[in-house]
Amino acid sequence: MLRAESITLTYDGVTPVHALTDIDLTVGYGERIALIGPSGAGKSSLLNVLGLLEVPSAGEYWVDGQPTASASEKTRAQLRSSTFGFIFQAFHLLDRRSVLENVKLGLFFTEVPQREWNDRAAQALESVGLTHRMHTPARLLSGGERQRAAIARAVVHSPSVLMADEPTGNLDSRNSARVLELLAALHRDGGAQVIVTHDEDVAAQMDRAIVVFDGAVRCEPAH
Ligand code: ADP
Ligand code: ADP
Numbered sequence: 001m002l003r004a005e006s007i008t009l010t011y012d013g014v015t016p017v018h019a020l021t022d023i024d025l026t027v028g029y030g031e032r033i034a035l036i037g038p039s040g041a042g043k044s045s046l047l048n049v050l051g052l053l054e055v056p057s058a059g060e061y062w063v064d065g066q067p068t069a070s071a072s073e074k075t076r077a078q079l080r081s082s083t084f085g086f087i088f089q090a091f092h093l094l095d096r097r098s099v100l101e102n103v104k105l106g107l108f109f110t111e112v113p114q115r116e117w118n119d120r121a122a123q124a125l126e127s128v129g130l131t132h133r134m135h136t137p138a139r140l141l142s143g144g145e146r147q148r149a150a151i152a153r154a155v156v157h158s159p160s161v162l163m164a165d166e167p168t169g170n171l172d173s174r175n176s177a178r179v180l181e182l183l184a185a186l187h188r189d190g191g192a193q194v195i196v197t198h199d200e201d202v203a204a205q206m207d208r209a210i211v212v213f214d215g216a217v218r219c220e221p222a223h
Contacts, residue, residue, distance in 0.1 A: 001192050002027040002050055002161065007059035009045050009215075019045040021215045023059070027161075032193040034203035037212035043196045044165055046212055050194055051163045052080040081109040085159035089166035091150040095139035099130060099149050102138050106153035124152035128182055144175035151182055160191040168199055180205060 002025075009020040019042045027033055027050075035043045048054040049061065052068060055076075060069045063079055071079070085106070093102050103121040112120060125131050128148040133141060141149060147167065154162060164183065168176035180202060187193055195202060203209045211218045 001029045001031075001064060002194075003062045004050065004056075005060050007046075007049060007056045007061060009042075009049055009054060010057045019215055020049065020056070023215075023217050025050075025210065025217055027192050027194060029190045029192065031208065032187060032206040033195070034206040034209040035194065035196045035212055036198070036203050036209050037218075041212045042215040043212045045215075047163055047165055047194060047196050051084050051086060051161075052076045053086075077109070081157070082111070083159060083161055085154035085157065085162045087147075087151055087154045087162070087164040087167045089169035091146045091170075093138040093141075093146060093149060093153075096137055098135050099125065099138055099141065099152075100134045102149055103153045103156050106156040110157040112157055120156050121152070124156040125149075127155070127186065128152045143171060144178060147171060147175065147179055148182065151179070151186070155186050158188070160188065162186065162191070162193045164193070164195040164197075166196055166198065168197070168202060176201075 004023055004025045007020055007023040011017040011019055023046065035046060037043055045054065049056050056069055060067055062068065063083055066079065068076055068079065100121050103124050104117045107117050107120060122134065125134055128151050130145060130148050130152060133145060138146065138149060168179050171179060176199065183193060184205065195206065197203055
């Protein structure tokens with residue numbers, strides 16, 4: 001479903017940073033993958049390339065067979081919003097907006113007709129157990145609730161690939177466990193999940209853990 005070949009990512013600047021070097025990687029339909037490795041190794045950079053948030057400096061990257069490296073930004077943006085859902089460690093909610101409005105934002109750049117937004121958002125909130133908080137301003141949510149609202153926003157357009165960058169990084173163990181359960185429950189048949197994590201409990205639940213080290217994929221231990 002996702003295939004990267006000889007991907008390199010260099011951040012331009014006074015001193016260019018070679019974040020990823022010559023990465024080969026495939027993610028199959030239905031697979032759940034953990035990206036692990038030390039801080040600064042390139043995990044987030046790799047996730048961002050895989051999620052079409054960063055354009056690789058060299059190499060090719062296919063999403064569902066479609067080459068993306070030299071695609072236009074418009075094509076990449078369409079493919080990004082139709083294929084991927086994103087969850088981050090910092091939840092990125094709009095504090096003054098209601099939980100429902102926050103989740104509806106996940107539909108803004110998709111093809112889902114606007115008349116369906118309310119129902120879709122309400123369904124997503126039900127799937128994460130937040131129906132009772134629908135009309136609450138996001139700033140009033142607890143930490144665990146914030147991440148669940150962010151998850152609802154990430155899955156509201158039914159993406160085939162769910163990307164998560166340290167989704168349990170800001171949560172206590174009880175809320176982490178709940179988020180893990182949710183990620184497992186939200187895994188779609190034939191879809192994929194790619195999760196950056198420091199948490200060994202999270203990695204252990206995935207089909208495969210990929211070690212990122214010094215901008216390279218060092219090994220792919222079988223599960
Ligand atoms: P990880 O997620 O494993 O901690 P990152 O992908 O965040 O690693 O970072 C890999 C390297 O790229 C680090 O040296 C980091 O400082 C650098 N880096 C990340 N993002 C940027 C950026 N936007 N501009 C410049 N350098 C960056
Ligand atoms: P956190 O997710 O930060 O640990 P809690 O799980 O303690 O916070 O509570 C999250 C929200 O769920 C709160 O708004 C609380 O009112 C509500 N809540 C907690 N337990 C129940 C319950 N058994 N039934 C209904 N609502 C609950």
